[in-house]
Amino acid sequence: MSAPVSDNPLPLSQQAIQASSTTSAQEAANAPYLEGLNPQQCEAVLTTEGPVLMLAGAGTGKTRALTTRLAHILATRKAAPWQVLAVTFTNKAAREMKERLGALVGDKVEGMRWMGTFHSIAGQILRRHAELVDLKSSFTILDADDQVRLCKDLVKASKLDEKRWPGRLLAGVIDGWKNRGLTPDQVPVKEAALFAEGRGIDFYHQYQIRLRELNAADFGDLLLHNLTIFQSHQDVLKIYQDRFAYMLVDEYQDTNVAQYLWLRLLSASHKNICVVGDDDQSIYGWRGAEVGNILRFEQDFPGAKIIRLEQNYRSTPAILGAASGLIAANKNRLGKTLWTASKAEDKVLLRHVWDGEEEARLVCDDIEAAQSKGRSLSDMAVLVRTAAQMRSFEDRFNLAGIAYQVIGGPRFYEREETRDALAYLRLVRNLDDDLAFARIVNKPRRGVGEKALQMMAITARELKISLHMAASQLLANGAIKGKAKNALGLFLSQLDQWRGQVNDLSATEIAALVLDDSGYTDYWKTSKNPQAPGKLENLKELVQAAGEFDSLPAWLDHVALVSELNENTGDGLVSLMTLHAAKGLEFPFVFLPGWEEGLFPSQRSLDENGLKGLEEERRLAYVGITRARERCFISFASNRLTYGRWQASIPSCFIDELPPEFVDTDSGQTPVSNGQKTRFKSEAFSQDDSALHQIDGKAERITTSAKKSDFTVGERVFHQKFGMGSIQKIDGNKLDISFDHAGEKRVMDNFITRP
DNA sequence: GCGCAGCCCATTTTT
DNA sequence: TGGGCTGCGC
Numbered sequence: 001m002s003a004p005v006s007d008n009p010l011p012l013s014q015q016a017i018q019a020s021s022t023t024s025a026q027e028a029a030n031a032p033y034l035e036g037l038n039p040q041q042c043e044a045v046l047t048t049e050g051p052v053l054m055l056a057g058a059g060t061g062k063t064r065a066l067t068t069r070l071a072h073i074l075a076t077r078k079a080a081p082w083q084v085l086a087v088t089f090t091n092k093a094a095r096e097m098k099e100r101l102g103a104l105v106g107d108k109v110e111g112m113r114w115m116g117t118f119h120s121i122a123g124q125i126l127r128r129h130a131e132l133v134d135l136k137s138s139f140t141i142l143d144a145d146d147q148v149r150l151c152k153d154l155v156k157a158s159k160l161d162e163k164r165w166p167g168r169l170l171a172g173v174i175d176g177w178k179n180r181g182l183t184p185d186q187v188p189v190k191e192a193a194l195f196a197e198g199r200g201i202d203f204y205h206q207y208q209i210r211l212r213e214l215n216a217a218d219f220g221d222l223l224l225h226n227l228t229i230f231q232s233h234q235d236v237l238k239i240y241q242d243r244f245a246y247m248l249v250d251e252y253q254d255t256n257v258a259q260y261l262w263l264r265l266l267s268a269s270h271k272n273i274c275v276v277g278d279d280d281q282s283i284y285g286w287r288g289a290e291v292g293n294i295l296r297f298e299q300d301f302p303g304a305k306i307i308r309l310e311q312n313y314r315s316t317p318a319i320l321g322a323a324s325g326l327i328a329a330n331k332n333r334l335g336k337t338l339w340t341a342s343k344a345e346d347k348v349l350l351r352h353v354w355d356g357e358e359e360a361r362l363v364c365d366d367i368e369a370a371q372s373k374g375r376s377l378s379d380m381a382v383l384v385r386t387a388a389q390m391r392s393f394e395d396r397f398n399l400a401g402i403a404y405q406v407i408g409g410p411r412f413y414e415r416e417e418t419r420d421a422l423a424y425l426r427l428v429r430n431l432d433d434d435l436a437f438a439r440i441v442n443k444p445r446r447g448v449g450e451k452a453l454q455m456m457a458i459t460a461r462e463l464k465i466s467l468h469m470a471a472s473q474l475l476a477n478g479a480i481k482g483k484a485k486n487a488l489g490l491f492l493s494q495l496d497q498w499r500g501q502v503n504d505l506s507a508t509e510i511a512a513l514v515l516d517d518s519g520y521t522d523y524w525k526t527s528k529n530p531q532a533p534g535k536l537e538n539l540k541e542l543v544q545a546a547g548e549f550d551s552l553p554a555w556l557d558h559v560a561l562v563s564e565l566n567e568n569t570g571d572g573l574v575s576l577m578t579l580h581a582a583k584g585l586e587f588p589f590v591f592l593p594g595w596e597e598g599l600f601p602s603q604r605s606l607d608e609n610g611l612k613g614l615e616e617e618r619r620l621a622y623v624g625i626t627r628a629r630e631r632c633f634i635s636f637a638s639n640r641l642t643y644g645r646w647q648a649s650i651p652s653c654f655i656d657e658l659p660p661e662f663v664d665t666d667s668g669q670t671p672v673s674n675g676q677k678t679r680f681k682s683e684a685f686s687q688d689d690s691a692l693h694q695i696d697g698k699a700e701r702i703t704t705s706a707k708k709s710d711f712t713v714g715e716r717v718f719h720q721k722f723g724m725g726s727i728q729k730i731d732g733n734k735l736d737i738s739f740d741h742a743g744e745k746r747v748m749d750n751f752i753t754r755p
Numbered sequence: 756g757c758g759c760a761g762c763c764c765a766t767t768t769t770t
Numbered sequence: 771t772g773g774g775c776t777g778c779g780c
Contacts, residue, residue: 088769089769089770090769090770091769091770092769093769117769117770118769118770119769119770120770123770141770143770144768144770219770220770222770251769254769283767284767284768284769286766286767286768287767287768287769289769385766385767386766386767387766387767388765388766388771408768411768442756445756445757447756449756450756451756560770561770562770563769563770578766578767578768579767580766580767580768580769581767581768583769599766602766602767603766604765604766604767605766605767620767641771642765642771643764643765643771643772644771644772645771
């Protein structure tokens with residue numbers, strides 16, 4: 001792997017403009033918005049006609065190219081703002097695009113009706129044609145939590161074993177099918193038979209029936225119903241095909257099959273679709289994202305032009321070199337060569353530590369050292385593979401008095417109190433929202449328990465009416481008695497009362513009124529839960545947030561598709577987050593702990609997805625390294641506490657893949673190799689290894705970069721954490737030891753001593 | 756209907 | 771190791 005760093009001669013941007021096939025290139029050539037763009041970015045802006053794949057490596061000025069492209073389309077009047085479709089995955093990305101485009105084109109950005117997330121745009125389209133899939137346009141959007149509840153109910157109703165088929169699992173299965181664009185009739189029969197005691201398709205059917213009864217759609221449905229409508233109503237499809245003269249898709253490597261089909265249908269008429277992405281940063285395969293979409297773009301969209309953005313404006317040569325060397329080990333990629341004009345000389349620092357505690361301590365030392373040189377804490381981030389790794393860092397930060405923030409984590413709109421409050425308001429808007437009704441009818445406790453609710457559910461199902469209506473009937477005919485009767489009666493009349501005021505009050509006023517009147521606020525005020533004060537605070541924030549919307553329905557619609565209230569990322573704080581949460585961010589100093597086999601790459605990923613899983617983990621590592629601007633610190637520990645148990649660990653295979661010329665090790669040694677292939681479950685590695693050992697006779701399989709250990713098989717040795725044991729096998733500098741009390745472990749030889 | 760003890764399990768989480 | 775869920779006893 002040669003260094004991806006070069007002194008590219010910079011061709012004049014004029015060259016790119018001439019190369020561009022656009023007719024208006026001439027007039028645009030002097031456009032002020034093109035100033036400062038590199039030739040490839042210019043090309044990406046000016047190549048407006050036909051399918052374009054903008055392969056934008058990390059830190060190559062993608063957003064700039066993409067917003068300028070939109071500005072160019074508007075400025076040259078190729079299309080009106082409402083004829084341009086611009087899709088992103090996150091609200092944050094949509095917001096950013098809107099802001100930056102606004103800076104270029106001013107008020108015109110307000111006319112960009114079709115700029116937003118896949119889900120919000122598909123949701124808007126679905127509201128207009130809801131009746132074509134038997135929904136009312138007022139349908140509610142269910143989130144992940146609602147889906148699971150619904151599945152749980154269905155599991156019970158279908159008399160399935162709840163242990164064997166947890167609602168969460170089946171909800172995930174259905175989600176997966178929807179991600180692949182499959183309606184119940186389209187799911188492969190054999191595949192579906194693997195679930196719900198062979199009744200997978202039936203279960204999916206039932207689930208969809210329930211959604212229709214509730215007049216609801218889940219996230220997956222927003223896209224899937226669009227597909228159904230487009231495929232069976234050519235006239236409707238044509239409206240949108242004609243409208244979207246230009247299409248722009250961000251983070252294309254993260255699209256799933258449903259989104260891909262949706263884009264294909266919509267772009268079929270004008271064919272001016274520009275997708276932007278980086279196959280090397282596809283890290284959401286487990287959520288249905290298909291790297292294949294971006295890899296196949298040229299075949300899928302004939303005549304497609306590929307434009308590579310390869311000049312990196314973010315990182316140092318060593319950071320880019322390390323990342324490029326690592327990702328080169330992936331087979332399935334389009335390939336690109338990042339380069340930078342930076343001359344910085346610091347290398348990536350690789351550190352071998354004893355355990356997670358030492359790792360956290362050393363990271364803190366580095367942070368403090370940087371701080372004392374005048375760096376802000378907000379210049380630094382610790383990126384971990386799993387949330388469980390955060391604890392040791394939080395402990396250490398607290399001990400050292402380092403201010404930090406955890407990015408990601410439980411989202412505002414997914415919190416219990418938020419969801420309860422929203423359930424009240426959903427019910428006020430729509431009495432037939434059964435999920436909302438069931439959620440809060442007894443919260444706070446009113447004495448309407450399981451039994452009463454069950455009675456309502458049975459009645460509702462028999463008469464095909466909503467829970468709310470069933471409740472009034474059961475009250476009227478005296479089936480519900482005593483305490484439950486009074487409580488339920490009061491609750492229903494309160495609901496009527498609130499509904500009467502909806503039109504006279506603002507969303508904020510309604511929210512405050514409902515939460516106070518219902519006793520929900522008091523419920524938390526009197527709660528002994530230590531988190532209660534925080535929850536009350538959140539409720540306040542929620543009520544305030546409603547103030548930005550004209551009406552209750554407008555607010556609820558917004559909330560359904562947004563997970564964050566507002567990101568209040570603090571200044572002067574170290575950021576701690578998962579690698580997934582770090583995508584799209586950058587920091588001068590990045591710490592990447594826990595590079596150990598099993599942890600990163602995650603064993604589970606390997607077991608479940610084999611080579612594909614390994615490649616996705618590698619992309620995750622690539623994302624991690626490329627977040628760094630100046631310094632990147634990678635570390636691995638010999639021992640890690642997992643599930644309350646000490647585990648010996650060996651360095652991640654990714655460490656071997658870092659080109660040595662870009663890496664410094666703290667000990668000044670060549671990075672140690674794990675000396676063997678990453679283990680897949682199917683390879684039954686332990687048996688394999690011992691067989692090999694016996695055939696070899698000598699247990700000294702020497703690996704390329706590891707020095708030979710000077711221990712011998714059978715020798716009695718001591719390990720600080722596991723105690724005494726005897727060496728079973730030697731593999732480079734890794735020893736398989738049978739400990740007297742801790743069982744078989746594989747450990748690094750430098751942590752082993754002779755007794 | 757409520758609270759608690761024991762049990763099971765354990766990645767990543769844009770909408 | 772510890773959080774979330776279930777089943778049991780009051």
